Amino acid sequence: MKEFQVIELIKEALGESAEADWIRRGIGDDAAVVAWSPGMDIVSSIDSFLPDRHFPADAPADLVGYRAIMASFSDLAAMGARPKYGLISLSIDKTNGSGIDWILDFARGCACAANKIGVALCGGNMSNGPLSISVSVHGEVKTNRACLRAGGRPGDFIYVSGPLGSAAACVRLNDLVPADSHNLSPPQEAFYRPSARFDMSKYLESASSAIDISDGLVQDLNHILHGSRCGASLESKLIPLGDSAELEDGLFGGDDYELIFTSSEDLGSINKIGQLTEELGIRIDGEAITPRGFDHFLNQPEP
């Protein structure tokens, strides 16, 4: 069973509890959008990070923290929201002596990312157990102005906020464990120090749809296409590739946390990679391709 099928079943099981008239967008987008005060909505999301699933178990703790904060807040960036605060739940096996050092390095990495995007980390929780990190993130957006996955229209241009594939190249090149966390190769930098692209918010104001690339350009674009009920035509030569990245990394590799967004406007300086189409499916250089990328339910590259 695929992730989206499981999510549909979960929504069904949650029933009425998943809905309320003050929830503008619930399960099924990058983040939930909740009507709160006059003129403003809250945008909220939760993510988890597990060793040897989302990061190597022996990765430096400060990098694990940095990445967890940026990857989590990236969901708010994709909504065009202004980020405000995050809460962290950390489960860690503290019976060994290095536990406290790991925790503090992790916290310093979290703080570094939080300072960079101007958010507060004002609460959390700690348990003794297998290493696991959950981060809930919260921001605000003007009423009904959150940029959703649905909303793209045929003819809209497709943009990406920056070079892709470098984090995937880091995985492919088996280069995931740096000698020290202050001296990263460019692919390691892409993997561990992604940027939540809040600097794109001015473009998202007029965008018709948006998502962040956590699972791969093609897979995440496909979420926009499902939501917007249209297809896409891309030009491979327009897809910006990061350091060490090959086209495959850029198309199918996740973890870059750049944004994809669509707009009817011509945004000169942003990487335009194609257009939305009436015809369903994704074509690259005119050839239909099958979406594949990371599926969280299968937890593996999906064929």
Place this chain on the structure above:
Amino acid sequence: MKEFQVIELIKEALGESAEADWIRRGIGDDAAVVAWSPGMDIVSSIDSFLPDRHFPADAPADLVGYRAIMASFSDLAAMGARPKYGLISLSIDKTNGSGIDWILDFARGCACAANKIGVALCGGNMSNGPLSISVSVHGEVKTNRACLRAGGRPGDFIYVSGPLGSAAACVRLNDLVPADSHNLSPPQEAFYRPSARFDMSKYLESASSAIDISDGLVQDLNHILHGSRCGASLESKLIPLGDSAELEDGLFGGDDYELIFTSSEDLGSINKIGQLTEELGIRIDGEAITPRGFDHFLNQPEP
């Protein structure tokens, strides 16, 4: 190293990122209190639940879900907040066939608890990994009216919202795995179906301090005493005990999620168990006792 010491070190490592002038209460209370809109603050908290730490691995999934939601929202009840919505991150090993059934039973249990307290479960996240549940919960309270741990004054009466110790008795009696989730013994009911005591909010409006009992009456009362810089004198015969509970369960057992709160007012119908005192420490029937209960860093009853 004890939990509170670790939390102090984490605050230090987070540095400025843990603070902002719009965070009314950050790390170190039941929940974070964030200034949001004129007249209203947001109250937010995150909790995690691990098998064989917080619930038996073979417990029915719907009960695990019910308890996770109630225990998480209990932190908001302890602040006198009005609960609004929650986000759930579920990590589960889905390679075995029963994974999807477990997930859906879990979701139904979450929904049941959510409906009972009138909140929405509007977002989440799923990963493939060892079973782990994180819940972030969000509510609102009038500006500066969140009921904190600090604020109790010598002479204030100490109240608890209901009978204690039954959940602990369930653990002590090794009665944690019910034959079926619709037919629970009273101690199992206490353990798996606690109530987040939002019905106490009218009393919390005039309370000087409050906390929910997750780690034991004495241990959690001690958080109030630390925050309020005073001591407490309790009368053992006034401590209400739940089904199968002995005094030890009521004093040192956690998991009941009743509230402790202090008030200078005489609240006739609520269980008054003692008074705050100038003299530091906790006395029961005049005898000083050493706080002990569940320590999340040690993850064991603390001597």
